[in-house]
Amino acid sequence: GAVVSQHPSRVICKSGTSVKIECRSLDFQATTMFWYRQFPKQSLMLMATSNEGSKATYEQGVEKDKFLINHASLTLSTLTVTSAHPEDSSFYICSAPLIAGSEQYFGPGTRLTVT
C-alpha cells in the first residue's frame, strides 16, 4: 500500500512560538492532502484540504491565519501552527488518497504539546 510519513512525531513548544509539521507521500504523488485534528478518544476533525499549487480550503471554524498550509510539491504538504497556545495541543494527522475520492492513507500523526 501507499505510505505517508509525518515529521515530527512529537513536538513540545512554548506558547507563542510556531511549529511546522510535514506530511509526505513517499511512493505516490498526492495532488490533494487532508489535515485532521484529533483530541484524545475523539473523532478526526477535518481542518483543511491541501491542494498542490493552490490555496488550501479550510473548514468552517478553522482559522487560516492560525493554521498555515502549504502544498508546494506533489509529495509534500506542511501545516504551520502559528503563535501556538496550550489549547492548540492536540494530535495532528494528515492523509492523502491515491486517487481523489478513493481510500485515504494516513500519516502516523504528530502530537503537539504547547506549554
Add this chain to the structure above:
Amino acid sequence: GQQVMQIPQYQHVQEGEDFTTYCNSSTTLSNIQWYKQRPGGHPVFLIQLVKSGEVKKQKRLTFQFGEAKKNSSLHITATQTTDVGTYFCAATSGTYKYIFGTGTRLKVLA
C-alpha cells in the same frame, strides 16, 4: 453542515461474541468508507461502499450500505482480541473530502 453519527460510542464484548457499529448521516451520501484505528495508531482503511444496498465481506467483517444511502453498518462475527480499536465511518456527499463519524471504541475481553 454534514454530520455523521455512530452508535454505540463504546462496546465491550467477550471474545467470540459478535459486534456491530452503525453509522448514520443527516444527508444522502455518495459513498462511505470504514477505517480502524488501533490505540496510539493512525486510521487504516478497511473498505469503501458506493452502491445503494451494497454488502461487502472481508473474512469476519461485513459492511453494509443502506438503501437510502444515509446509513451504513459494520458487523464483526466472533470477535478476537486483535479486533480492539476504534472503528470510524467516513462519508462524503459528493466532494472529495470525507467527514469522519464519531467512532465506536471496541474492547474485546479475553
